[in-house]
Amino acid sequence: MSKKQGKKIAPAPISSNISVVDLINNYFTAYNSARLREACKLLTEDIFQPGVTVGLSLSGAMTPAGFGVSALAPLIRHGYIDWMISTGANLYHDMHYGLGFDLFAGSPFLDDVKLREEGTIRIYDIIFGYDVLLETDAFIRKILQAEPFQKRMGTAEFHYLLGKYVREVEKQLGVENSCLLATAYEYGVPIYTSSPGDSSIGMNVAALALEGSKLVLDPAIDVNETAAIAYGAREGEGKSAAVILGGGSPKNFLLQTQPQIHEVLGLEERGHDFFVQFTDARPDTGGLSGATPAEAVSWGKIDPDELPSTIVCYTDSTIALPLITAYALNQGQPRSLKRLYDRREELLDTLQKDYLAAKQRVLVEA
Numbered sequence: 001m002s003k004k005q006g007k008k009i010a011p012a013p014i015s016s017n018i019s020v021v022d023l024i025n026n027y028f029t030a031y032n033s034a035r036l037r038e039a040c041k042l043l044t045e046d047i048f049q050p051g052v053t054v055g056l057s058l059s060g061a062m063t064p065a066g067f068g069v070s071a072l073a074p075l076i077r078h079g080y081i082d083w084m085i086s087t088g089a090n091l092y093h094d095m096h097y098g099l100g101f102d103l104f105a106g107s108p109f110l111d112d113v114k115l116r117e118e119g120t121i122r123i124y125d126i127i128f129g130y131d132v133l134l135e136t137d138a139f140i141r142k143i144l145q146a147e148p149f150q151k152r153m154g155t156a157e158f159h160y161l162l163g164k165y166v167r168e169v170e171k172q173l174g175v176e177n178s179c180l181l182a183t184a185y186e187y188g189v190p191i192y193t194s195s196p197g198d199s200s201i202g203m204n205v206a207a208l209a210l211e212g213s214k215l216v217l218d219p220a221i222d223v224n225e226t227a228a229i230a231y232g233a234r235e236g237e238g239k240s241a242a243v244i245l246g247g248g249s250p251k252n253f254l255l256q257t258q259p260q261i262h263e264v265l266g267l268e269e270r271g272h273d274f275f276v277q278f279t280d281a282r283p284d285t286g287g288l289s290g291a292t293p294a295e296a297v298s299w300g301k302i303d304p305d306e307l308p309s310t311i312v313c314y315t316d317s318t319i320a321l322p323l324i325t326a327y328a329l330n331q332g333q334p335r336s337l338k339r340l341y342d343r344r345e346e347l348l349d350t351l352q353k354d355y356l357a358a359k360q361r362v363l364v365e366a
Contacts, residue, residue, distance in 0.1 A: 021331060054241045055229070084190070144208055163181040188341040279314060
């Protein structure tokens, strides 16, 4: 067999003081452990580099388990995440930590009827008091009545304002480690939600609408702003990366930026340069969550020339995220912040001008 086809597996006993980096580099030798090792290397050596704009999608109940504080916030502080798409539920449960509420590791085998009687909520093996939901809801409704929220806006601006208020509460309470929303606010990372009505945050927005609130979350703003970010990522020699935790609607909202650019707006056709996904979804059921990078090429979501720079690791995101975070913080150098939240209008203006110019050219040629 040609040695070029692979690297020799040379197993050695694992030591008692092995580091995360050594463990991944030397013992994640095959199957999905090897895909995770490849992802760690691709992220640190190619994706988390100055010329790459990194978009991350987040689905699954990650923040209730604390990963917003423990993993995503550190990645943001190191400049490794430039913009995000998240489920509303992840942002809602992330706020519990910012507001100083307690969540606990429990068991997935508790009696749910008894939990209901005791006023305890269960997310698989995470438990917390029902009052945590009620007090988080009360906080949301109170701040959404403030003047800055009384208008039509996209979810990036909405979450930026929400993060601002949560950060103030963290300071007042002396919260030691900021939550995801508060960190994104401080570091200028825009966070979008593909389905803003599909969470307790959206439910509270809807409740206030019954009271006459002027707040309207406009998905058209989000579609155009995210497309503008992906379009602007190609400035100079820049590249665009899609890092996907889970699947679902956030995954599609991140990837659809490219079809929006070429299919709908008639601008360049290229696709994202990097694609890394951690998922437990199968591709053969036809669902978007399990769709492969190769399939995404047919939609123009991924650059076909960059398929070697795509990795799918079939594993639980709650296993992958702490490992890739520890690996990246150890092996990588912090990047300068892009603060894309502050550049939204500039990027959108460029996209709009180029779109209208391209549309005019088509009319003239016709």
